[in-house]
Amino acid sequence: MxxxxxxxxxxxxxxxxxxxxxxxxxxxxxxxxxxxxxxxxxxxxxxxxxDPQVQSLLRRLSAAAAEPRRRPPLFRLPRAVSPADDDDDGGDDLRRRNGGFNASSPLHNAGMVRVRVRVREDDVPEGGLRLAYLMAVFSAGYAAATxxxxxxxxxxxxxxxxxxxxxxxxxxxxxxxxxxxxxxxxxxxxxxxxxxxxxxxxxxxxxxxxxxxxxxxxxxxxxxxxxxxxxxxxxxxxxxxxxxxxxxxxxxxxxxxxxxxxxxxxxxxxxxxxxxxxxxxxxxxxxxxxxxxxxxxxxxxxxxxxxxxxxxxxxxxxxxxxxxxxxxxxxxxxxxxxxxxxxxxxxxxxxxxxxxxxxxxxxxxxxxxxxxxxxxxxx
Structure with missing residues (x-):
């Protein structure tokens, strides 16, 4: 039946x-x-x-994505970086390394203030390649799982x-x-x-x-x-x-x-x-x-x-x-x-x-x- x-x-x-x-x-x-x-x-x-390289690059990508959303004022004075500026995953390494100046300020971009920013050897390129490799692996794995x-x-x-x-x-x-x-x-x-x-x-x-x-x-x-x-x-x-x-x-x-x-x-x-x-x-x-x-x-x-x-x-x-x-x-x-x-x-x-x-x-x-x-x- x-x-x-x-x-x-x-x-x-x-x-x-x-x-x-x-x-x-x-x-x-x-x-x-x-x-x-x-x-x-x-x-x-x-x-x-x-993975420290992935985390470091994620912090930089997050900071870069957040920067366009904040319209900078016409003039911005450099300031010292305090521990309060650090986020819970380690803070903004870029501001600590440039001696307290904000690298995205209009003065810096105009060339009036020049600061040498020292980056650890292979930090960005290897981090970027590492992240790209991991994303490719995860994407392939996700496609296979689907x-x-x-x-x-x-x-x-x-x-x-x-x-x-x-x-x-x-x-x-x-x-x-x-x-x-x-x-x-x-x-x-x-x-x-x-x-x-x-x-x-x-x-x-x-x-x-x-x-x-x-x-x-x-x-x-x-x-x-x-x-x-x-x-x-x-x-x-x-x-x-x-x-x-x-x-x-x-x-x-x-x-x-x-x-x-x-x-x-x-x-x-x-x-x-x-x-x-x-x-x-x-x-x-x-x-x-x-x-x-x-x-x-x-x-x-x-x-x-x-x-x-x-x-x-x-x-x-x-x-x-x-x-x-x-x-x-x-x-x-x-x-x-x-x-x-x-x-x-x-x-x-x-x-x-x-x-x-x-x-x-x-x-x-x-x-x-x-x-x-x-x-x-x-x-």
């Missing part, structure tokens, strides 16, 4: 157990990916905040769709390796573009919230760490990595998590329904825009039921349950359980989507349609 009957959670549990080996393999892949991502983010933080996530999540959606469809159609259980292979083909061919849309929307939201709420962190080190963490959030199920290190800006962190939690209660189910519409073959029969509209419309039709279901998912997959599991069995077990719960709720949302399709009098979706949607991948 495609839609209705017995409650979505009970049917989801039955489908999950029926295809348990394949779905546990998907959970393991998601778990391994996020372990690697967290280790890479921590390594990036360590390099950015501990591509891996898009492929992995598309495959996960395809495997879940194929496994649940065969369960509903009463097929014989196939080998897990076969389900993984055929389901991955389905996901790559039909869902990849919509998974990219989901990731892009979360990435844009994370960066906007970072700029609006967390950009006033107390120090440059805090800003660098938070930026690295914020860039990792769109790949994850929750914003937990940000809570692991707040950088002393607890108030900003609370606002970020509040705003992110409100967005996460509505956006992922809607974009998830779009992915299920694409997995069902909608993009082949209609345009991508029509698939997008259908997914959003069916997610909106869930109404209060969808919000309650999303609240239950966040309760099991977000920070509260993870903290309890981490305290009882360790962070690795908590992360693994979170990955299993994430795949289970993929099954739940797929059945919700199929219920919506089956109950639509104008666009009835029965066993024959479900059979047609998986026929190219179920040999």
């Amino acid at each position: 495609i839609g209705g009957g017995g409650g979505v959670l009970r049917r989801s549990s039955a489908a999950f157990l029926w295809a348990l080996p394949a779905l546990l393999a998907v959970s393991s892949l998601l778990f391994a990916y996020r372990l690697v991502l967290q280790a890479a983010a921590e390594r990036a933080e360590q390099v950015l905040v501990s 591509a891996a996530f898009l492929v992995l999540y598309s495959c996960a959606v395809g495997v879940v769709f194929l496994a649940v469809a065969e369960f509903l159609l009463g097929r014989r259980r196939r080998a897990a390796a076969r389900t993984l292979y055929e389901g991955s083909r389905l996901g790559i061919r039909r869902v990849l573009g919509f998974v990219f849309l989901r990731w892009a929307a979360r990435d844009a939201a994370a960066q906007l919230l970072y700029a609006a709420v967390l950009s006033e962190a107390l120090s440059r080190r805090a800003m660098v760490k938070l930026l690295v963490r914020a860039k990792a959030v769109p790949f994850l199920q929750t914003a937990a990595p940000l809570t692991q290190w707040a950088g002393g800006d607890e108030r900003g962190m609370r606002w970020f998590l509040l705003a992110w939690g409100l967005l996460e209660r509505a956006a992922p189910p809607a974009l998830g329904f779009v992915c299920w519409a694409a997995a069902a073959g909608g993009a082949r029969r209609r345009g991508r825009a029509e698939v997008l509209r259908e997914g959003l419309r069916r997610a909106a039709a869930m109404g209060e039921r969808g919000l309650l279901l999303r609240q239950a998912e966040m309760l099991l997959c977000w920070n509260a349950t993870r903290r309890v599991l981490a305290a009882a069995a360790g962070p690795a077990v908590a992360a693994a359980a979170q990955a299993v719960a994430e795949v289970f709720f993929l099954v739940v949302w797929l059945l919700c989507y199929l219920d919506q399709r089956a109950g639509d009098a104008r666009h009835a979706f029965g066993s024959r349609h479900l059979e047609d949607s998986i026929r190219p991948f179920s040999h």
Whole structure:
């Protein structure tokens, strides 16, 4: 039976157990990916905040970027530099080295006052090359992480769709390796573009919230760490990595998590329904825009039921349950359980989507349609 009957959670549990080996393999892949991502983010933080050449150049870039925003007065008298002029990361080396004169003053620029500025050997050139090299490495790593996530999540959606469809159609259980292979083909061919849309929307939201709420962190080190963490959030199920290190800006962190939690209660189910519409073959029969509209419309039709279901998912997959599991069995077990719960709720949302399709009098979706949607991948 495609839609209705017995409650979505009970049917989801039955489908999950029926295809348990394949779905546990998907959970393991998601778990391994996020372990690697967290280790890479921590390594990036360590390099950015501990490399003295990078920090020195970042101070100079910050000072140069701030200078155009301050319009200098017509005349400015040189003054001695006091310890109060130093920032929390070491101060402005340039003003200390030039004997107290401001190198950007009109008198200096006109050549009326000439001061020899001594720079440590290779400080700027090697720092600039070092920063350029690190940025190239981080950019390449971020591109690889994005591509891996898009492929992995598309495959996960395809495997879940194929496994649940065969369960509903009463097929014989196939080998897990076969389900993984055929389901991955389905996901790559039909869902990849919509998974990219989901990731892009979360990435844009994370960066906007970072700029609006967390950009006033107390120090440059805090800003660098938070930026690295914020860039990792769109790949994850929750914003937990940000809570692991707040950088002393607890108030900003609370606002970020509040705003992110409100967005996460509505956006992922809607974009998830779009992915299920694409997995069902909608993009082949209609345009991508029509698939997008259908997914959003069916997610909106869930109404209060969808919000309650999303609240239950966040309760099991977000920070509260993870903290309890981490305290009882360790962070690795908590992360693994979170990955299993994430795949289970993929099954739940797929059945919700199929219920919506089956109950639509104008666009009835029965066993024959479900059979047609998986026929190219179920040999």
